Amino acid sequence: MESATEAQLAHVLRDAILRFNRRVRQARPVGDLTFSQLSALTSLQLAGALTPRELADTERVQPPTMTKIVGKLEERGLVARTPHPTDRRQVILAATEQGREVYAQFERVRDEWMAQRLAALTPAERETLRQAAEILQQLARS
Amino acid sequence: MESATEAQLAHVLRDAILRFNRRVRQARPVGDLTFSQLSALTSLQLAGALTPRELADTERVQPPTMTKIVGKLEERGLVARTPHPTDRRQVILAATEQGREVYAQFERVRDEWMAQRLAALTPAERETLRQAAEILQQLARS
DNA sequence: CCTAACTAATGAGCTTGGCTAACGACATTC
DNA sequence: GAATGTCGTTAGCCAAGCTCATTAGTTAGG
Structure with missing residues (x-):
C-alpha cells in the first residue's frame, strides 16, 4: 500500500521534527537571540x-510578523533600516557590523x-541528515 | 576538516527544520487543533x-506549559482528568472517546x-526522510 | 506522631512569535 | 488626476513557551 506508506512517513516525520525543534529551542542559552x-x-x-x-517571504512569515522580529534586531543595533533609493515606500x-559580529x-x-x-x-547517518535537510528545504518552498 | 563539516551540517539542518516547521504550521486549517x-x-x-x-517530559515542555495545553484539550472535551488512585497530588x-475520534x-x-x-x-528521497526521522527522534531524546 | 523537607499540579505574569484587519504613504495605471 | 495597487507598519488578538510562587499532599527524621 503505497499511499499508506506515505501517510505514515508524513506522520513520523512531522512528529520527529516537532520534538527535535523543541529540543533545539531548549538548548538556547538565556539572553541570546531567539x-x-x-x-x-x-x-x-x-x-x-x-x-x-x-525577508518575510524568505522566512515564510507574514509581513507584520517580520516587522516585529526586525524591530527586536534593530533595538539591539544588529540590523539597520535605510530608505530605498527610488521607491520611498520601501525600506532596505x-x-x-555589530550584527555580523554578534551573529x-x-x-x-x-x-x-x-x-x-x-x-x-556515524558518517552514514550524517550523510542521511544532510540529504534530508536539502529535501526539507525543498518541501518548505513548495 | 571534520568538525567544520559537522558545524555546517548543524547549521543547514537547523535552518531546514525551522523553515519546514513554519511551512507545516501555515498549512493548518483554521479552528483546528494546534x-x-x-x-x-x-x-x-x-x-x-x-x-x-x-506528559510534559514526553513533550519536552515545562509542567506549567503542559497545564495550559491540557486545559485547552479539556475545554473541548478531548481529554479527561481523573484522580490518581493512591497519590492524591497526582492526576491521570x-x-x-471524543478525543480519540477528533484526533x-x-x-x-x-x-x-x-x-x-x-x-x-522519489522513493529514495522518501527513504532518506524516513531514516532522518529516526535519527532526529534519537537526537531529540538525547 | 509531628514536623521538615520534598514533590505534583496549578496559577500568575511575562515574552515571543504567529496571525488578520486596517491604515497611511507612496507608486502606477488609465 | 483619480482610482487602484503596493509597501510597511500599527493595533489587537491568541498560542506557546518560560520562571516564580502557591497549594495540596507525601515522605522521612527525630
Whole structure:
C-alpha cells in the first residue's frame, strides 16, 4: 500500500521534527537571540540586503510578523533600516557590523550543541541528515 | 576538516527544520487543533494515560506549559482528568472517546498535506526522510 | 506522631512569535 | 488626476513557551 506508506512517513516525520525543534529551542542559552531572530539575521547576511517583504517571504512569515522580529534586531543595533533609493515606500534592511559580529559569535555557540550530537553519529547517518535537510528545504518552498 | 563539516551540517539542518516547521504550521486549517495540542493528544493515546509531569517530559515542555495545553484539550472535551488512585497530588490524563475520534480525523487531514508533497518525491528521497526521522527522534531524546 | 523537607499540579505574569484587519504613504495605471 | 495597487507598519488578538510562587499532599527524621 503505497499511499499508506506515505501517510505514515508524513506522520513520523512531522512528529520527529516537532520534538527535535523543541529540543533545539531548549538548548538556547538565556539572553541570546531567539531562533527566529537568528534565522532572519542569517537570511539578511546571506542575501546582503532585503526589503521587509522579501525577508518575510524568505522566512515564510507574514509581513507584520517580520516587522516585529526586525524591530527586536534593530533595538539591539544588529540590523539597520535605510530608505530605498527610488521607491520611498520601501525600506532596505541590512545587518550592521555589530550584527555580523554578534551573529557569527552566537551562531557558533548555537550550533555547538547540535554539532556535538552530530559528532556522535556515524558518517552514514550524517550523510542521511544532510540529504534530508536539502529535501526539507525543498518541501518548505513548495 | 571534520568538525567544520559537522558545524555546517548543524547549521543547514537547523535552518531546514525551522523553515519546514513554519511551512507545516501555515498549512493548518483554521479552528483546528494546534500543533502542540495535537502532539500532546498523540502522546496521550500512545501511552494510554499519563500524569501531567510525564506528559510534559514526553513533550519536552515545562509542567506549567503542559497545564495550559491540557486545559485547552479539556475545554473541548478531548481529554479527561481523573484522580490518581493512591497519590492524591497526582492526576491521570487520558483521551476521551471524543478525543480519540477528533484526533484520528484531524490527524488524517493534517498528514494529507504532507503526504501529497511526499508523493512527489522519489522513493529514495522518501527513504532518506524516513531514516532522518529516526535519527532526529534519537537526537531529540538525547 | 509531628514536623521538615520534598514533590505534583496549578496559577500568575511575562515574552515571543504567529496571525488578520486596517491604515497611511507612496507608486502606477488609465 | 483619480482610482487602484503596493509597501510597511500599527493595533489587537491568541498560542506557546518560560520562571516564580502557591497549594495540596507525601515522605522521612527525630
